[in-house]
Amino acid sequence: MAKIRVGRVAEEIKKELSQMIQSELKDPRIGFVTVTDVEVTGDLSQANVYLSIFGDDEQKEKSLAGITKATGFLRSEIGKRIRLRHAPELLFHIDQSIEYGSKIETLLGQIKSEEPVKSEEPGKANQENKGDGDADV
Numbered sequence: 461m462a463k464i465r466v467g468r469v470a471e472e473i474k475k476e477l478s479q480m481i482q483s484e485l486k487d488p489r490i491g492f493v494t495v496t497d498v499e500v501t502g503d504l505s506q507a508n509v510y511l512s513i514f515g516d517d518e519q520k521e522k523s524l525a526g527i528t529k530a531t532g533f534l535r536s537e538i539g540k541r542i543r544l545r546h547a548p549e550l551l552f553h554i555d556q557s558i559e560y561g562s563k564i565e566t567l568l569g570q571i572k573s574e575e576p577v578k579s580e581e582p583g584k585a586n587q588e589n590k591g592d593g594d595a596d597v
Contacts, residue, residue, distance in 0.1 A: 466500050472542050473507055474498040477550075480537055481527065489526035491515050496555045500548060507548040510555035520554055527552055 478495045492514040499508045511527070513520040527534075531550050539547030 462502060466502060466504065469504060469542065469544070469548075470498045470500040470507070473500065473509075473538055473548070476538055476541050477509060477534060480534060484537075485526070485530055485533075487526035487530065489522040491519055491523050493523055493527065496557070504544070504546070504548050507550050509550055509552050511552060512555045512558055524552060524554060 474495050474497070477498070481490065481493050481495065494512045495509060496512045497510040499510075500506070511524070513523045515523070531552070535547045535550050538544070538550070
């Protein structure tokens with residue numbers, strides 16, 4: 461039962477943070493930021509917030525610094541909007557999963573393009589062997 465509540469709270473935090481970062485934070489350092497995931501501890505004391513930030517490494521660090529600076533405001537607003545007695549401590553992390561996925565996809569594409577087409581040759585060999593077997597019978 462507690463896991464269901466933790467999941468609901470995590471989704472509400474994700475929704476509210478996305479809205480607040482996009483519309484209410486006026487820090488010029490914050491670029492295009494998407495909240496990809498929120499993981500809340502079982503006792504609702506901490507929330508790990510994963511952010512996907514568009515731009516190079518310098519822009520990512522600047523955006524993360526701007527959001528970290530606004531942590532107090534974001535935490536108090538989360539407490540008000542979700543009506544939690546104790547708002548969880550927000551810990552922001554840059555989500556590398558999208559970049560990692562695209563890197564893996566690129567590597568797989570390179571491997572596929574370098575691999576010679578062998579799937580057709582064994583099929584032809586099997587058909588030839590079947591034809592030879594029929595002639596002997």
